[in-house]
Amino acid sequence: MTKDLFSGGKRLDGRGLDELRPLTIKAAVLNKAEGSAYVEWGGNKILAAVYGPRECIPRHDMDPYRAVLRCRYRMSPFASKDEHGRSGPNRRATELSKVIRETFENVVLLEQFPKTQIEIFVEVLQADGGSRCASVVAASVALADAGIPMKDMVSAVAVGMINGKMALDLTGAEDNFGESDIPVAVAARNKDVLLFQMDGELTKEQVNEALRMAVKASDEIHAKQVAALMEVYESKMAAQGGNSD
Secondary structure, three states, rough: OOOOOOOEEEEOOOOOOOOOOOOEEEEEEOOOOOOEEEEEEEOOEEEEEEEEEOOOHHHHHHHOOOOEEEEEEEEOOOOOOEEEEEHOOOHHHHHHHHHHHHHHHHOOOOOOOEEEEEEEEEEEEEEEOHHHHHHHHHHHHHHHOOOEHHHHHHEEEEEEEEEEEEEOOOOHHHHHHOOOEEEEEEEEEOOOOEEEEEOOOOOOOOOOHHHHHHHHHHHHHHHHHHHHHHHHHHHHHHHHHHHOO
16 A cells, blocks of 8 residues: 655655654653653653562573563553554564563673563553654663663664655654665664664665664764763752752
């Protein structure tokens, strides 16, 4: 099914091909979690929480040499009109839980916490294309907020082909009616690609263009992640200064 995803030379939401949707990130939004983050990105609203390092349960899963990293991604039943928004476990939630866990296994220094577990919980409150990338962004901030040592922060964004043109940060409509979708997660400093998935068929040149767009956008996303963490840090420092007087 083909649908015109452009109007007046721009995408339907008014963006250019290489523009991100509005992105807001807040850290330390939950009192009971070691670390947490809330992300509003376009029509997405994502909440992430991190617990641990703590005792590994069940104990037979314990690794004597490193922490066990667990992740649970869940889309709330009211998050989306499509079938993925139904309540209860489903294949998509299982897949994305695995994808997010494997992404962070590359950067979290698990060997510093043997015989423990670190848990990442991601709750999608509202979805409109790119929820897995928004979840990675939220989880990265939540891990940093928890003080979990990592080699690097992780940013993520989807790039895809719509009406024959490569576009950054696809909306739900662009994802559904476009020709391809490529979620990409990137380490902030060395630009290592930690997640790369592709739906649809693209040439080598098109894939390279998609990667270039994702890596360039990751700098803007990373800056907002850092700003969210700095806001929390500065708030705590100000509070400590006030209490010492």
